[in-house]
Amino acid sequence: MNGQIIRIISNLYTVKIDDMLFGCRARGVFRNKGITPLVGDNVIVDTDNNIIVKILPRKNELKRPAIANVDNALIIASVKEPDLDLILLDKLISIITYNNIEPLIVFTKLDLLTDEKKEEIATLKEYYESIGYQVFFNTESARIIKAIKGKIVVLAGQSGAGKSTLINKLTDKYDIETKEISKALGRGKHTTRHTELYDIDDALVADTPGFSSLELNTISKEELQYTFREFKDYECKYRDCLHNKEDDCEIKKAVENKRILKSRYDNYLKIMEEIK
Ligand SMILES: Nc1nc2c(ncn2[C@@H]2O[C@H](COP(=O)(O)OP(=O)(O)O)[C@@H](O)[C@H]2O)c(=O)[nH]1
Ligand SMILES: [Mg+2]
Ligand SMILES: [Zn+2]
Secondary structure: OEEEEEEOOOOEEEEEEEEEEEEEEHHHHHHOOOOOOOOOEEEEEEEEOOEEEEOOOOEEEEEEOOOOOOEEEEEEEEEEOOOOHHHHHHHHHHHHHHHOOEEEEEEEEEHHOOOOHHHHHHHHHHHHHHHOEEEEOOOOHHHHHHHHOOEEEEEEOOOOOOOHHHHHOOOOOOOOOOOOOHHHOOOOOOOOOOOEEEOOEEEEEEEEEEEEEOHHHOOOOOOOOHHOOOHHHHOOOOOOOOOOOOOOHHHHHHHOOOOOHHHHOOOOOOOHHHHH
């Protein structure tokens, strides 16, 4: 029968088949071939013997957390405590997009802002929506649940941004430990020892950041522009243009005309600097 691995503890695999959970072992042959079954793997199970007999092809695979077939990354971006970090946001969007995962943006902690600052965030939200991203506030549980239904989802975003809090808000099935902001920022390591996917209304969500901003290394500076979705609307007359030098560059013109958000372009240049 077909199922999906939702939890791994040492060599015991919990496989969800329809709505039932099976504790399974993996076939010895995987080990011999150097194949490691991952959380998120679609598998075929011999349910008479509770053995995983086959792992179906993966659409992608992450290292930390070790997880396969990720559909979405929820980028959790706090607007205060810690302050909104737009370069981190744009960098995460690029890294996630590059890994063939659709990013969803969630702004948290708007309750800590003045009305004026809230307006600025609303404008920002509109921009990201206008270029094709789904953007949420962490108060919009119903909308978020709808967006991730049936998907495998990882979280991204800095410590203290409100990732665990969000999962607790999305479901009352779990009570995940959240940290006071001071402690969260002081902590270098996760206490999580194994990858578990929380089953939230038919979505599987990993409460371990799937991406950090440090993972730029695989993107080349030539490829970076393709992870900036709005750049695709413009065609430069310069072949191989990196949109950083030529005065007559279509992207630069779009920034001047305020059709591309200035911070997006500035962050593009900063991220490219980091790649070099
Ligand atoms: N005021 C406010 N505090 C929040 C919000 N979301 C999370 N927090 C607090 O921020 C701190 C860090 O949250 P946590 O979920 O542990 O962050 P994580 O490190 O990303 O998992 C905790 O004290 C939360 O109670 C929010 O929307 N508003
Ligand atoms: Mg947490
Ligand atoms: Zn250009």
